[in-house]
Amino acid sequence: MEPTADPFDTTPIRTAARLSVAPMMDWTDRHCRYFHRLLSREALLYTEMVTAPALVRGGAVHLLDYDAAEHPVALQLGGSDPAELAAAARMGAAAGYDEINLNVGCPSDRVQSGTFGAVLMKQPQLVADCVAAMQDAVDVEVTVKCRLGVDDQEPTEVLPQFLETVSARGITRFTLHARKAWLKGLSPKENRDIPPLDYDLVHQMKAEFPHLHLSINGGIQTLDAAMPHLERGLDGVMIGRAAYHDPANVLLQADRRIYGTPYQTTAEGAVQAMLPYIEAHLSAGGKLHQVTRHMLGLFTGRPGARIWRRTLSEGVSKPGAGPELVLEALAQVQQSVAGYAAQ
Structure with a gap:
């Protein structure tokens, strides 16, 4: 047929x-x-x-x-x-x-x-x-x-x-x-x-x-x-x-x-773009870990990957944890990258 x-x-x-x-x-x-x-x-x-x-x-x-x-x-x-x-x-x-x-x-x-x-x-x-x-x-x-x-x-x-x-x-x-x-x-x-x-x-x-x-x-x-x-x-x-x-x-x-399309962001750019989404999720009564657990592998294989995972994993349960925690983890990644580049 x-x-x-x-x-x-x-x-x-x-x-x-x-x-x-x-x-x-x-x-x-x-x-x-x-x-x-x-x-x-x-x-x-x-x-x-x-x-x-x-x-x-x-x-x-x-x-x-x-x-x-x-x-x-x-x-x-x-x-x-x-x-x-x-x-x-x-x-x-x-x-x-x-x-x-x-x-x-x-x-x-x-x-x-x-x-x-x-x-x-x-x-x-x-x-x-x-x-x-x-x-x-x-x-x-x-x-x-x-x-x-x-x-x-x-x-x-x-x-x-x-x-x-x-x-x-x-x-x-x-x-x-x-x-x-x-x-x-x-x-x-x-x-x-x-x-x-x-x-x-x-x-x-x-x-x-x-x-x-x-x-x-x-x-x-x-x-x-x-x-x-x-x-x-x-x-x-x-x-x-x-x-x-x-x-x-x-x-x-x-x-x-x-x-073959030109769109390209960075891992850091994706973190920044997630912040409004996280804020909206929390405002609707959601929990931070429901979002950030999916982001733990973002820097795999790069300087700062371990501190990124640890900061997010340990901080999500703290009272009031929100986008600021994600920004803190990102800043630590950037410090690790800068330190690695300076070696």
């Missing part, structure tokens, strides 16, 4: 997807995404996984909150009931998200018990039904993030079958985490490191399904490591933990190197 024309082929979200920051539970919340957006105007940002039952049955609509500055931003949903996922996707689209993504990759026990996440790799037809229902419910692009396979599945057999089955329902963009997931015997953390990476299989899928927009994820920690995948023909690269723990190294040069 010849692939039909892809209505999203030339949309801005496809361009943004050349580099994306992975959805990460407990990490990529709205404060993290706002901070990352200050480092890169172009990269595609993802929410933490939000379960469809929490939105549809639990009424947890606050999980959809975000700042307009975060665009382009995608909502990742977890679930396995087509009707419920369609309702959740409709809520996400109404909230203004640029993309709705279905999680078919998370290996945690909690996710498995809800029959969604990586366990869905065993039920490609159900995934196809889910994304078809989501796609029928919204006008924004519906996408899938998945593993190469799970447990004793043979990725070279199941992955092309999965892509063929799901894409037959009109889904044309996938992010492939280049590892299998072991649903029993490995923790979610171990599943991020122990199963071997198979980048070549992802590239093989692009050769076999040239009409699909495929991004690669897993073990990629720098732009230098990302570029070869784009040069070999993949459509996008998704970076997870490295973008969180060392955001300046990944995101500060992304706009120039990945997108």
Whole structure:
């Protein structure tokens, strides 16, 4: 069957997807995404996984909150009931998200018990039904993030079958985490490191399904490591933990190197730009650590990184801690830089 024309082929979200920051539970919340957006105007940002039952049955609509500055931003949903996922996707689209993504990759026990996440790799037809229902419910692009396979599945057999089955329902963009997931015997953390990476299989899928927009994820920690995948023909690269723990190294040069756009700030400039956001968050009753915990890795590998982390970590619990603490930490970084340069 010849692939039909892809209505999203030339949309801005496809361009943004050349580099994306992975959805990460407990990490990529709205404060993290706002901070990352200050480092890169172009990269595609993802929410933490939000379960469809929490939105549809639990009424947890606050999980959809975000700042307009975060665009382009995608909502990742977890679930396995087509009707419920369609309702959740409709809520996400109404909230203004640029993309709705279905999680078919998370290996945690909690996710498995809800029959969604990586366990869905065993039920490609159900995934196809889910994304078809989501796609029928919204006008924004519906996408899938998945593993190469799970447990004793043979990725070279199941992955092309999965892509063929799901894409037959009109889904044309996938992010492939280049590892299998072991649903029993490995923790979610171990599943991020122990199963071997198979980048070549992802590239093989692009050769076999040239009409699909495929991004690669897993073990990629720098732009230098990302570029070869784009040069070999993949459509996008998704970076997870490295973008969180060392955001300046990944995101500060992304706009120039990945997108060819001139925007470029500095780590220090991003700190200054965060101050009004922090002030507004505190004025609304928020806590300082809810924002600054995402900023601890900003100066990783640079003089002053340790004192930056220590000043923020130790100071956030003090009464009245606010933007002044962030400025104090930044001043100490600048002193460290000056002292290093004088050596």
